[in-house]
Amino acid sequence: MPFAIDYSLCVGCGSCIGNCPNRAIIRRGGQVAVTNMCCDCGICTQYCTMSALSRGPVKTELNNKKIDKALKQKLGLQKHIAAMKFADSAPQGVTVEQGPHFWCGICGDIFDGEGQPVFFTAKASSCGGCANIGIGAVKATREEFETALNAQVIGEGNLYADKEVMAINRSLFPRYPKVSGGMVLGSLDQVRMPDAIIFPVNGRQLCMISTAFAFDTGEIIIGYAGKSTCLMTVSAPIAENRPVFSAGDHGGRMFMRLQDEEIVVCFPYRLVPGLVKNFDRTTFAQE
Ligand code: SF4
Ligand code: SF4
Secondary structure, eight states, X not given: OXXXXXXXXXXXXXXXXXXXXXXXXXXXXXXXXXXXXOOSOXXXXXGXXXXXXXXXXXXXXXXXXXXXXXXXXXXXXXXXXXXXXXXXXXXXXXXXXXXXXXXXXXXXXXXXXXXXXXXXXXXXXXXXXXXXXXXXXXXXXXXXXXXXIIIIIOSTTSSSOOHHHHHHHHTTGGXXXXXXXXXXXXXXXXXXXXXXXXXXXXXXXXXXXXXHHHTTTOOOOEEEOSSOHHHHXXXXXXXXXXXXXXXXXXXXXXXXXXXXXXXXEEEEGGGHHHHHHXXXXXXXXXX
């Protein structure tokens, strides 16, 4: 149960609607209502002058193991779900990835159920993609960036884009509210309270997800194509708190070991509990 509104106090001003980071509050049937997309952050209470908003009777389910299990079961996922958690240093017990490695390659390992969570840094990254996911960008010198680009990933017919395209991607760094020292990458069942999750789906599973996500709010999920997988999948969920789907790029697909029918979806974690709850309300649950 999400946050609740005391209708004896609510005057329907709508101040809470525009100030909910999850866009979880809507107008329905002439009333303001809190939907399942609420993650119990409590921000809305600061904007209600009538003190009409308070915690509901049951907490939002944020337990990573339970969410992981529910997503896999409800969607019939065959692969694992990767979780991303930004941090400036490696949490206790998490191995620091030495590299050289690709973010997409580590995701591919996780999708296939391989390995333990690692702390991935710009230093361990073998391409400029670390900057696309908001780690290490301000610390990488131009020389380091050039070295990474020239190492193996640029040029006609090679895995990634050319230097000019990478430079355009790099100019998007300020979209991140914060550039972190690194990112914990691991299977969702092993990473508590991640910032975002990413996993491969087929067309039917994406339809199930988009239907559940839109259920109360009418929000759609936007897809991106044409740039690197990391930039197209991680930026929007982190910078704008909204999900995306993407076909990825050649290198990303290869390192993620995606099958032809698979694309990836990336969700801010705070939106996932509501998504899981809404699965049971969609037409797919009737089949
Ligand atoms: S997500 Fe946060 S701001 Fe939005 S309704 Fe729930 S508690 Fe309020
Ligand atoms: S801010 Fe408070 S009074 Fe205004 S619509 Fe939201 S719950 Fe009702």
